[in-house]
Amino acid sequence: MKVKFSIFITTIAILLFGFETIVAQNTKAYFKKNGQIVFESAISDIDSIIFRQVNDELRYDGVYYDAEPTYTNYLRFYEDGLVILTSSTGTITQIKNWFNRENSSVNDRGEYKIVGDSIYFQVTSNDGSIDYNGQISQDKIVLNSYSHINGNIRNNVEYLFGPWVQPNIAFTARNPITESLYTNGFFEGSRVNFNLVVYDAAGMTSITITEVAQGTTPNGISGKITQTRVIPISGAGTYPLSQEMWNGNQSYANIYSGFTYTVSAYGMSYTTKYSGSYDSYMGNWTHYFGIK
16 A cells, blocks of 8 residues: 655654654644545654554455355455456356456446445345445455345355465365264264365465355254365475364264365365264264364
8 A cells, every 4th residue: 555644754753763853833744545634643742653564455456255165256346446246156267357347247236335444335236236244354354244135144254365366276085085083982073085286376375275064964953164274385286185074062972964065265166075974872963063
């Protein structure tokens, strides 16, 4: 961010080095951004100036994405306040040429407003509108939304940032694809095994992956858990990864009768299904599970 300071260099020296210099009465310091005053204060009221780089700013050199099991939601922001939205099965690289404001077929649009680290916007399409609000963090936005179309509410959904310059990656199965985990002979959960394959790291030293586990118990109770992990990488290669699924209360050796696990990054995803076992010792099921 470029900021223009309308303060004399001599005044900065006075503030930083504490020179005992007489400053004219009512002299003020002005801080401007894009020609607009964003801060002003009497010189006599300032005892220090701290310069700090801020990393939780909205980014415009890519898109923010929410990866679902069969598609990905993409948000693109422009510096003039425009936001556009689309859902696609394509990767960031694949949507780059058409996901822009010039494409009239991208008709989910709106204007966003930022207050501090909070963001607010409404996206309108031919079907209706959806309200969004949330927090901007480093390389992600956590959003809540309400649909005026069908009343659907989503809370604390993480939209990760993906730059237009993308690493070339894939996810592949690794045997055993799933395996049961036991504690003292009792079934406690399962482990999913997979590979992160990096063909071209594009200069990146880590890949952020999103993991979604969801399922339903025999009596119809459903649950879903989502989390993100940062995987360090050192260039092209195959990185073996695992994820453990445990029940929420480890005093009960029960888990879903089956769940679907999906891992994704940069529009690439891998999904596997697991069928659990009924615990005859405990004689019941629990609808709790967690990502360890």
